Amino acid sequence: MNNFVNVLEKKVVPVANKLGQQRHMAAIRKGIISTLPLTIVGSFFTILSNMPIPAVAHFLAPYQEILDIPFRFTVGILSLYATFGISYSLAQYYKLDPLTNGIIGVMAFLVATAKPLHVLKPQGMVEAGRYLNIANLSASSLFAAIVTALVSVEIVHYFTKHNITIKMPAGVPPEVANSFAGLFPAAVVLILFWLVRHLLGFNIATFLSSLLMPLKGVLAGNSLGGGILTILFITIFWTLGIHGTAIMDPIIRPFWEMAIAKNMTEFQAGTNVHHLSTIFTEQFLQWFVWIGGAGGTLALVILFLFSKSNYLKELGRLALLPGLFNINEPVMFGAPIVLNPILAIPFIIAPIVTAVIAYFATISGLVPMMMARLPFSFPAPIAALMSTxxxxxxxxLSLVNFMVDLVIYYPFFKVFEYQQLQRETTTNN
Structure with a gap:
């Protein structure tokens, strides 16, 4: 185990750190994470419009069309918001005006993806180019959002770096100066994406989606092997002291967002919750696998509460409340699990076992798929109930998997407890 950890530290960690800190990856991560409040709020309205209590459902039935609006303007146009967030974040890195770049990025995304519709009016007249299909702005266009955001900011950065800008006289308010400075690059961005989409007929959203869909099917689809691979990456990075989810975020976050948004959209359209598209959403991991945080560490916290070791018992008390809300840094770095060959083993194994159990429970029809997105800080059993x-x-199933975590962690906990008691005895003597 020590040799394995040493190899990972020398070969994998430097690459992972560089990937996580790379400016474009960081901008993608920050930009997409910035949309979380919207998707969470949209999920609550999805739950509200599908209450399982007949009396409540009957009362809300006349308002279903109105209740659908918050979902459509949160999750339904997720890519639009993500474009602004990614452009804003990358512009901050380059010390450009983030607001101007956010707006230019949104313009690029709209020009590249949202072709105006010709709508036939009741009077028989055709309104040309005055309507947009918001389906083009959903999570299905998330990769187009990433590309247009990054390219547009890079164009602005190039113009700024080479002083190809309109410089205003001293004394002009900064917001005015920034707007004029972005005039040339905004024109180039507009013309570039207009040419590509509307003259050359190249749809970047469709192209990227078809290109990357095979990877989506592996990491965030219905493949058990792909789900286990994701879990392995995240847990191994964590055991090395690296935030596993943060490292994987730039790669897998877009797939996760697309997966849960698609499930939510299908459910809103009337698809049975057992027949949605994707099993391995982020929410599947959160409520069935990461019980108490990555690695299913709430079970270890509970074991610590009954430890003979004073230190572990106190750590269990301190980590219990955060653990109930899926915050496991106290136990990750307090035990620690990080770079701990004994606790690292169940930290990696337990999530794989619970993921396998949850996977077969899902494909067998015992439990439905995820149709809502709740804050990560919800206690797992309650969130599993609401999200399905x-x-x-x-x-x-969430409770059963917690019991499985307890069983897997227990022997390793006893070995670790024995070592800790020896340390405490030596210190006291």
């Missing part, structure tokens, strides 16, 4: 359209079977 109030399926009590999902709640039971």
């Amino acid at each position: 359209n109030w399926s009590w079977q999902a709640l039971v």
Whole structure:
């Protein structure tokens, strides 16, 4: 185990750190994460419009069309918001005006993806180019959002770096000066994406989606092997002291966002919650696998509470409340699990086992798929219940997996406890 950790430290960690800190990857991560409040709020409205209580559902039935609006303007146009966030973040890195670049990025995305519609009016007249299909702005266009955001900011950066800008006289307010400085690059961005999309007929959203869909099917689809691969990457990075989810985020976050958004959209359209598109959403991991945080560490915290070691018992008390809300840094760095050959083993194994259990429970029809996105800080059993359209079977599965975590962690906990007691005895003597 020590040799394995040493190899990972020398070969993998430097590459992972560089990837996580690379400016474009960081901008993608920050930009997409900035949309979390919107997708969470949209999820709550999805739950509200699908209440399992007949009396409530009957009361809300006349308002379904109105209740659908918050979902459509949060999750339904997720890529539009992500474009602004990514452009804003990358512009901050280059010390450009983030607001101007955010707006230019949104313009580029709209020009590249949202072709105006010709709508036939009741009077028989055709309104040309005055309407947009918001389906083009959903999570299905997220990769187009990433590309247009990055390219547009890079163009602005190039113009700024080479002083190809309109410089205003001293005394002009900064917001005015920034707007004029972005005039030339904004024109270039507009013309570039207009030529590509509307004269050459190249749809970047369709192209990238078809190009990357095979990878989506592996990492965030219905492949058990792909789900296990994702879990392995995240947990191994964590055991090396690197935030595993943060490292994987630039790669897998777009797939996760597309997966849960598609599930939510299908559910809103009337698809049975057992027949949605994607099993391995981020929410599947959160509520069935990461119980208490990455690695399913709430089980270890509970074991610490009953430890004979004073230190571990105190650590269990301190880590219990955060653990209930899926915050596991206290136990990750307090035990520690990081670079700990004993606790690293169950930290990696337990999530794989619980993911396999949850996977077969899902494909067998015992539990439905995820149709809502809740904050990561929700206690897992409750969130599993709400995120599967109030399926009590999902709640039971979350509890069962927690018990499985306890069983897997227990022998390693006892070995670690024995070592800790020896240290405490030596210190006291």
